[in-house]
Every structure is written in C-alpha cells, then in structure tokens.
Amino acid sequence: MVKAPVMSLPLRCSIVKMLSRAVTRAATQAPSVVARRGFHATRSRMSSPFHYPEGPRSNIPFNPKSKVFPFLFWGFMGAGFGIPFGIAAWKQSKAPEA
Template sequence: MLSSVLRTRMATSLVARRGFSTTRPQLSSPYHYKEGPRSNIPFNPLTKFFFLRYWGFMVTGFGAPFAIAAWQTYKTR
C-alpha cells in the first residue's frame, strides 16, 4: 500500500518537472511550408471547375473496380 502511494507521488513529481516546450517553425528553411487553411493539400479547391474534377475523380476511382468486376463476370469465355 505504501509503495503504491510512494510510486504515485514520484510519478507526478517527475511529470511536473518536465519542461514541455515547442519552437516556432523557421519558415526560411526549405523544409517548412506556410501554415493555414488549405495549405496542406496538394490541390486548389478554389478553382472554377474543382467540383466537377473532384466528383469525376471520385466516380472513376470508386466505380472502376465495380465496373471491372462486372465486365469480368459477364464476359464470354
């Protein structure tokens, strides 16, 4: 009983002593990029025909496996 209380006190004191800190990103480095909304995606959703290209990609990507499976099922041998 005493050992568990002692262990708990030691654990909380160790956590309290640790210094958690972060540094600012150095934007002059070539490995850090700008931050903010829409800066971490590889496309621009603000273009004129983004909606059509997005749904075209989704229909092609998710529909192709089903279309291929149906074609393989119904083709003549």
Template sequence: MVARRGFHSTRAQMGSPYHYPEGPRNNLPFNPMTKFFAFRYWTFMGVGFAAPFAVAYWQTNKNQG
C-alpha cells in the same frame, strides 16, 4: 540505479499557428479554391467507385472463346 528520463511538460513553440509557414491548404497536391474543383472531385470519386464494378461486369460477360 535507473536514470530518469527528461520528459518535457511544455509543447514546442511554433512560429506560426499553421503547420506550414505559407498557410492552410498549402500542403495539398491540388487547389480546392478553383472554380470547378467540386465537379472534378466528384467525377474522380465516381470513376474510382464505378471502375471495379465495370471491370467485374466486363470480365463476367466477355467472350469465352
């Protein structure tokens, strides 16, 4: 006979409504509540997007000598 597996129908109880006891945004490696967060974020995203195009341009136009 095959043994029945004991699946639970109730979810695990959490002591806090958040995943971390310290609260929301605590598990992020940066602080989104700082004054210049939006500027730093979009600068990082812009450089990350432009870097492959800049490298490709540099590689195609560098000296062949």
C-alpha cells in the same frame, strides 16, 4: 496446513518506507509533468532561410476553392468507385471459354 510466512519487523518497515517514498515522489512529480511543455509542443522557430506557407489548405497540391474542383473531385471519386464494377460487368459479359 501451510501457514503464510510472517515478515520480520525490519522487512515490513522497509517495505512501508519504500512504498511511502514512491507515493510521495509520484505526488510531487505529477503537477510538474502536467505543467511542463514538451519539445513537440514548442513552436518551431523560422531560423532557416526557407519559408514554407502555413495555414489552412497550404499543404495540399490542389486548390479546393476553384470552380473546377468539385467536378474533378467527384470525377476522381466516381472513377475509383466505378472502375471495379465496370471491370466486373465486362468480365461477366464475356463469353466463357470452353
């Protein structure tokens, strides 16, 4: 039967010290990590001479508030959905080549 190795007292104490230091460090750093603002959370400053519009619907290349938009939107969606079915029906209706 193999016995588990017994750790010496200095080794055991150093492991306990190391673990307690790690726990203490993690406990002291946790609030600062949560409270700290990262660079990505900081609002960019308008230091450049160019101004880009901001706000809702400013980053899309069409105007969803126009009267024509619903017809164009559903026409585009219908074509994208219907073209594969139209192609399949056309292929099925052709006479098979022998």
